[in-house]
Amino acid sequence: MLDDEILIGSLIEDSWLTIEQVAAACTVDPDWLLRHIEDGLFPNAESIAGVWCLSTTGLLRARRMRELERDFDAVPELAALVADLLEELDDLRTRVGDRRLR
Amino acid sequence: MEFKDYYQVLGVSREATAEEIKKAFRKLARKYHPDVSKEPDAEARMKELNEAHAVLSDPEKRAAYDQLGRGYQPGQEFRPPPDWDAGFEFSGRGFSPGEAADFSDFFAELFGRMGGARGFGAGQRANFEARGEDHHAKVLLDLEDAFTGATRQISLRSPRSDAQGRVTLVTRTLNVRIPQGVYAGQIIRLAGQGAPGIGGAPPGDLLLEVRFRPHPRFRAHGRDLHLGLPIAPWEAALGTVLPVELPQGSVKVRIPRGAQSGQELRVRGKGIPGGQGGAAGDLLLEIRVVLPPAETPRARELYETMARELAFDPRQLGRG
Known part of the structure; x- marks a missing residue:
């Protein structure tokens, strides 16, 4: 590819990603992801016409849970609990940031 | 090294x-x-x-x-x-x-x-075919880029196999056109820019996750833009029309009479523009009434006049 070639990407509709896309992006096994979704550890996963989909928030959650399981040998439920807390923390940080802007 | x-x-x-x-x-x-x-x-x-x-x-x-x-x-x-x-x-x-x-x-x-x-x-095994993995990276943009579109240079380190199947890490630089109307969390797919396929199978895609740098004034949620809008007490009390600078251009906003701190005004369609057929976001203005300081004799006199003549006690509001 030439250095000055400009690539034009396509926007993924509504930022919903399939299990395979999330798995590839987070370098996890699609079966790992499917198992976790079926166990209810991804509360925002949606089944659209029989296909499981996750938003980009799910992408971050998958990455966090995978690291927790790998680095700390956390059982999936504990990894999900920590991911819940981190998401809560993200939300609070956003709100604090919002208040600072006002 | x-x-x-x-x-x-x-x-x-x-x-x-x-x-x-x-x-x-x-x-x-x-x-x-x-x-x-x-x-x-x-x-x-x-x-x-x-x-x-x-x-x-x-x-x-x-x-x-x-x-x-x-x-x-x-x-x-x-x-x-x-x-x-x-x-x-x-x-x-x-x-x-x-x-x-x-x-x-x-x-x-x-x-x-x-x-x-x-x-x-x-x-890698003989006669084995597999589509290349999709790669994922983040692209950091300024909010203004969502209004105008932008071209960004992105450097990625990714593994590549040579003809002998040896894997090395190579740095690739891509020039990527970011379309108008993108918002944080959205994914831009660059077909064929992921990992190469094995055994002649097609390469994977590169998925770029859009992130915005913090903006000094605005905060974006999806395509909606939030802005704290400081106004003077008389503007809040009497109502007014104020110009509001946007990341691109400006808009005139009518502040209704009796506006209070914490109230939110929605200006439809003035957030991040719609992209690829999507609807534009809204501009959400949070009113913040700011008092002028009572640092001069004249300012103090005006406040004293109000205190005397308005008979206003905010602690009695909402007590019926």
């Missing part, structure tokens, strides 16, 4: 047991976890820890590293001898090629050039 002392990174001795290494890693991973750490260099330290752990927690890699690193000091100029890794088998468990792409050149030089079954578990 400088020699990296992975034992020093984890704070363990060269004789540390696997259990001691695991314990040291977990202790430091907790300290430097980027989600919670207050350390300024937490992310960089976490990468270092992961890299050291990837080597020292794997008996084959650790043995090879120990043999190669004998006599080297941290930071010392280092160049591995050719075929230094002969006699070692690396299973590459724990970290994928994508994750290992974040590791240092030192790691890539030692363990990145492992061919075929000796690589990061990326073994």
